[in-house]
Amino acid sequence: MADSNDDIIVTAHLMADAARAAILPYFRAGDLQSDNKRQIGFDPVTEADRAAERAMRAVLAQRRPGDAIIGEEYGDSAGSSGLSWILDPIDGTRAFISGATSWGVLIGLADASGLIYGIIDQPYIGERFEGGLGVSRLTGPRGEQALRVRRGVALDQATLMTTFPEVGTADEGAAFRRVAAQVRLTRYGLDCYAYALLALGQIDLVIEAGLQPYDIAGPLAVVQAAGGIVTDWQGGSAEAGGRVIAAASPEIHAAALDLLRG
Numbered sequence: 001m002a003d004s005n006d007d008i009i010v011t012a013h014l015m016a017d018a019a020r021a022a023i024l025p026y027f028r029a030g031d032l033q034s035d036n037k038r039q040i041g042f043d044p045v046t047e048a049d050r051a052a053e054r055a056m057r058a059v060l061a062q063r064r065p066g067d068a069i070i071g072e073e074y075g076d077s078a079g080s081s082g083l084s085w086i087l088d089p090i091d092g093t094r095a096f097i098s099g100a101t102s103w104g105v106l107i108g109l110a111d112a113s114g115l116i117y118g119i120i121d122q123p124y125i126g127e128r129f130e131g132g133l134g135v136s137r138l139t140g141p142r143g144e145q146a147l148r149v150r151r152g153v154a155l156d157q158a159t160l161m162t163t164f165p166e167v168g169t170a171d172e173g174a175a176f177r178r179v180a181a182q183v184r185l186t187r188y189g190l191d192c193y194a195y196a197l198l199a200l201g202q203i204d205l206v207i208e209a210g211l212q213p214y215d216i217a218g219p220l221a222v223v224q225a226a227g228g229i230v231t232d233w234q235g236g237s238a239e240a241g242g243r244v245i246a247a248a249s250p251e252i253h254a255a256a257l258d259l260l261r262g
Contacts, residue, residue, distance in 0.1 A: 005133045005134070007063075007064075008064075008083075008109065008117065008133065009117070009130075009133060009135065011059065011060070011063045011064055012107055012109070012117065012119055012130075013119075013128075014059050014063070015055075015056040015059045015060065015085075015087075015107055016105055016107060016119055016121040016128060018052075018055035018056055018058065018059050019052040019053075019055055019056050019089060019105040019121065019123070020105070020121065020123035021055065022048070022051040022052045022054070022055040023048045023051070023052045023089075023090065023105070023123055024123050024124065026046065026047065026048035026051075027048070027096065027099075027123075027124055028099050044093045044094060044097055045073065045093060046090070046093060046096070046097065048089075048090060048096065049072070049073055049089045049090045049093060050073050050074075050089070051089075052089035052090060052105060053071050053072065053073045053074055053087055053089040054074070056071075056085075056087055056089065056107070057069060057071065057074065057077075057087075060085060064081070064083075066079050066080045066081040067079045067081050067083045067084065067085055068081075068083065068084040068085070069084070069085050069087065070084055070085070070086045070087065070213065070214060071086075071087040071089075071214070072087065072088050072089065072212070072214045073089060082111055082112060083109060083110070083111055084109070084110045084111075085107065085108070085109055086106075086107075086108035086109070086110065086115075086213055086214050086217035086218070087106070087107060087108075087214060088105070088106035088192075088214040088215060088217075088218070089105060090103050090104075090105065091103060091104055091105070091106045091191055091192040091214075091215060092104065092163075092191030092192060092193075095189070095191055100189075101122065101124050101125055101193075102189060102190045102191045102192075102193045102194075103122070103191055103192070103193075104120050104121055104122045104123075104191065104192040104193060104196070105119070105120075105121040105122075105123065106118070106119070106120060106121075106192055106214065106215070106217065106218035106219065107119040107121070107217075107218050108214070108216075108217025108218040108220070108221055109132070109217075109221070110217070110239070114237070114239055115132070115217055115220055115221045115224075115239055116132050116133060116221065117131070117132030117133045117135075117221050118130070118131055118132055118217060118218035118219065118220065118221025118222045118225075119218055119222070120192050120193070120195060120196045120218050120219055120222050122193065122196070125140065125141075126140055126141055127139070127140035127141070127196070128140065129147065129196045129199055129200070129222050130147075130222065130225075131147060131199065131221050131222035131223070131224065131225025131226060132221045132222075132224075132225050135225065136148070136199075136222075136225040136226050136227075138196075138199075138200060147199045147200055147201075147222070147225065147226040148199075148201055148226055148227055149198060149199060149201055149223070149226050149227045149228040149248035149249070150201040150202075150204065150248055151227075151248065151249045152249075153204050153248065153249070153252065154251075154252075155182050155183060155251075155252055155255040155256065156182060156183065156184060157183075157184050158183045158184060158185075158203075158204035158205055158252055159183065159184065159185045159186075159187065159202075159203040159204050159205070160179060160180055160183045160185070160186045160187070160203070160204065160205040160206070160207065161186070161187045161188070161190050161194035161197070161198075161203055161205070161206050162176065162186075162188060162190075162194070162206065162207050162208050163188070163189060163190065163191050163194070163208060164188065164189075165188050167207070167208065167209050168208075168209030168210045168243070169209070172209040172210075172243065175233070175259070175260045175261075175262065176207055176209075176260075178259040178260070178262065179205070179207060179256050179259045179260060182255075182259060183204075183205065187203075192215075192218070192219055194206045195219035195220075195222060195223055195246055196219075196222065198223055198226075198228055198246055198247075198248060199222050199223050199225075199226035199228060200226075201226075201248070203248075204247065204248045204249075204252055205245070205246070205247050205248070205252060205256055206244075206245070206246040207244070207245050207246075207256065207260070208243070208244050209233075209242070209243045209244070210241075210242070210243075211241035211242060211243075211244050212241045213239065213240055213241045215241055216230070216238055216239070216241050216244055217239070219246070220238060220239065220246075223246050227248075228246055228247060228248055229246070229247045229248075229249075229250060229253045230244065230245070230246045230247075231244075231245060231253070231257075232244060232245070233245060233257065233260045233261070234257075234261075235257055243260075245257065245260065
C-alpha cells in the first residue's frame with residue numbers, strides 16, 4: 001500500500017503543479033473574460049478554470065487512467081480502480097477575477113470509505129496545504145511545516161470565517177449570525193483559504209452553505225488530517241457539500257452546532 005500511496009501523492013502534486021502553470025498566466029493579466037454560470041446572480045467561470053482542469057485531467061490520463069474524476073468544469077468520468085479524484089480548478093473565481101489571492105486549486109481523493117486525501121494549493125503565493133495518507137503539511141516560501149489545528153480556545157475567543165456575508169438563504173444567514181454574535185472575530189471573503197488557515201492553527205471556525213462536493217473535498221481532507229472536525233450542520237458527513245462547519249476542536253464544534261440549530 002505504501003507504494004500506491006506514494007504514487008497517489010506524487011500524482012496529486014503533479015496535478016497541482018500543472019494547474020499552477022495553467023492558471024498563473026491569467027492572474028492579474030489584464031481584462032480576463034468570464035462567463036456567468038447562473039441565470040440569477042453571478043457565478044463566473046474563466047478560461048483559467050477550464051485550462052487548469054484540463055491540465056489536471058491530462059496528468060491523470062497519463063499516470064492513473066483507471067481512476068474516476070469528478071470535476072467542476074468538465075463533469076464526471078468513470079473509472080475502474082475504486083478511486084475518485086474530485087477537482088475544483090479554481091475555488092474562488094470571484095476573488096481570482098478581482099486580483100485577490102484567497103482562491104485556490106482544490107484536489108480531493110476518495111475511495112469506497114470516503115475522502116482520504118486532499119490538497120489546497122494557492123499558486124500565486126506558492127503555498128500548498130496537504131492532508132491525508134499519513135501526511136499533514138504546508139509547503140511554501142518558508143519551507144515545510146506540519147499542519148495542526150489549535151486547541152484550548154473558547155467560542156467567545158474564536159475567529160470565524162466564511163466566504164459571503166449572506167452565507168446562503170435567509171434562515172442560513174440567521175443561523176450563521178447566531179454564531180458570529182458569540183465569537184471574538186468574524187472575517188469574510190476567504191474562499192478555500194479559510195480552511196487552510198484553520199488547518200494551520202490560525203483560526204477556529206469556518207461555516208458555509210450551498211457548497212458542492214468539489215468545494216469541500218480537498219479542504220475536508222486537509223482539515224481532518226490536521227486534527228480538525230468537518231461536518232454538516234447536523235453533525236453528519238459533509239462530503240456531499242451543502243451546509244458545512246469546520247472546527248478546530250470538539251468543544252467549539254459542539255457549541256457552534258448548538259447555535260446553528262437554534
